[in-house]
Amino acid sequence: MGLVAIPTHAALGFALGRYFPSRFTAPLVTVALFFGQLFVGAQNAWYAFLSPMVSLNTSVWYGVRPDLTLQQVFFLLGLIGLLLASLPLRDQRNRAAGGASCLAAALVTVAGVAIIWHDAPPRGGQDLSRDERFRNRQVIPYQPVCRDAPMPVCVHPAYQPYLDETTAVINRLVAPVVGLPGVPTRAEQGYPAITGNTDATTLWFDIQPQAQYWEQLLTTSVLYPLTTQVVFMPADGNSRSGSVRNPCPSSNPGSCADAQQVIMRWLLRQTGLADDRYQVGPRFTDPAYDRITPTVERFAALDPAQQQKWLRAHFADLRAGKVRLEDLP
Template sequence: MTLAVARRGPRPPGRSVTRLVSLELRRSTMVWMLPVAAGLFWYNAFRESTALPPLWNLRAMAMQQSILLDFVPPVVGAAAWLGSREGRHRMGDLIAGTPRSGWTRRLVAWAACTCWAEAAYLGCVGVLYGITAGQASWGGPLWWPAAVGAAGIPAISALGFVVGVFLPHRFTVPLTILAVFFGLGFGLYPIHTTPSYWQVDPLWAPPNASVATFYPYRPDLPIAQVIFLIGLSAALLGVVGLPGAGRWPRRAAACLGAVGIASAVTSVLLVGTARPDGHGMTLIPALHDSADDRPVPYTPVCGRTAIRVCVHPAHAAYLPVVTDALGPVLGELTGVPGAPLAVEETAPVFRQRGDEMVVGGGGPRTVGGRPVVGLVVPDTLPGEHGMTTAEFTRAVASSAGLDLISTVVGRAPHPGPAQRAVTMALLTVAGVDGGRMAARPAETGLPSPGSPEFDAARRFAALPFSTRHAWLVAHAVALRAGHLTLRDLP
């Protein structure tokens, strides 16, 4: 009787690694942390982002500033737990004879944890962007803020995993979570001016409502942040492979770590050369694309008023509020010689003055012999950071009221007493806080309380609308030319 022995053929290359990955994916601790990640995302990033106006730039920036912090506890905790698994169970002697190196085993465990975390992150971003797509009236998704978070997930996972490998203790997980959470969050506090090396922090994003509205989104800073996060991940994973591995795995780990460190350092140096670009974004010369300097074409949305009011289509929902805010001023100027043809929203201009960013706009322009006043919509919109509609209305009136009245009254280069008095009176009757502006005569050019111009302004403001408007119609040209004095005012 002959005994037949079945022989197995050679195992396909990579089959054992595939089985190991499949096993780690099934038993990864990160699977049980997915509901925690989703809950933290909903409680913080999702609620904070959807509470803002439905603008792609606002919600994408808010998401970038908070979503990575939401993923720190579940991702870092799960990675640190998996990294410390062999050390906690004292399995060094047991697994010393396995055919795969320790670096391979650890990389597979880290990769499985990171894959689950990345899937959860992409799902959360997809939900937020899907809701925004159904609400936004203009523009499209900003992918670079999402890419920064996607590159940050492997980085925080690798950080937790490395700490777990080298400090396998029962307190490793909570202490690592606290350290990464507060280190990442407090990394924003040293950022006061541009340039700042701390802007490489993946939570940093330009916090203003005009980004990616009048000009394309500038990806210079996100590119540098992604390079930093990828380099950090590579450096940390290289460190894992240095101890207890064979000759070639150690060399590969050292090369990976060196490349990662070089990438991270390069990105930090690039961020150190950054400067504000004038449109609220950050320009890095080495990553600059001249195509981002060209304005985004758009068709303004205008109201049906005697003096036309137009806004950017991204802000179309706020056109009624802007029109109501400017209504009293426009009512005083309608029909007066020299009155503006229209009020159009323009791109804000950002200038850094010390540690503060000053926001301004372009002056009036002339179309067909009549002025068109530029309007800079306040950087904070209703519903953002607690801004109410009433506060937004006052901000719009204060921002554009003086420019509108100046087209009729005249102010440059040195307004006379009659011009200052009439300007003050029109601001008062239009509901603009002229008293607060008059308290700063050096900045606004308005008469200070107690002066003859201030008293004349009060008398002119007390006149009936018909009397005041008729006088303006008859004397606007002479007033604008500076030919009238306080005695000529009624």
């Protein structure tokens, strides 16, 4: 649409320059168009789609939503026709031909606006409601790309550049528990609603790469969801929120068993990324954080063989919430 918007703006500038020939026309039209398309595109209304700068909901799973490209191009082409056809109207001799062309182009433009009005969601693109987002939407078929490792990791092919780093970090995270009874055997980007896979042997995570925050995003969108699934319970099969839902039994993290949080923080430390206060999120700034810190330090100071021995014996109970803080070595 942006490509068609350029000749449309040029046609508008040319037409206005013909009607109002002045040294100030070009700069004022340029600024007005730049501001106008930003202003219109920022509105939470159907007419935001008349601007090429409208916010759209995009994802590799569902594509661009709502995809009104054809309707927008139809509207812009009509506008180009209308603007150019209006030029001969200044000339007495061409007035009839110009009027007819103008009328035809005006009809196309109005039809374009009407179709956009009909097809656009009432509150614009970025603000799609949950229902609008998922109604009649099929996931774009894809074949995940995987990397073999003690815990194999699969991602959407669009995220292949992040696969190696993600695999390395995930395997550092789960290394102490991989192979223990009940622990999932593979990790995959996505969530059950997309992949249709609801078995408990898969850990779910999402990747939301933004170059400068890559490490933070890796922590919040990959490691934290994975750790909660490893330590607490399998992911909720109904989750379809884009990132894996926190499967903690209550929305208050402090209500989860302290012993589980100890092991969770210890696992997060294995990745060597950031300090575990950040890794478990700002919500964990409750008194439980300080209360369990000595136990985390004590467990971390144990010999790896002792840690393994304890995990093998107690990990199933830990996941079930049956291990108390004082039971930890």
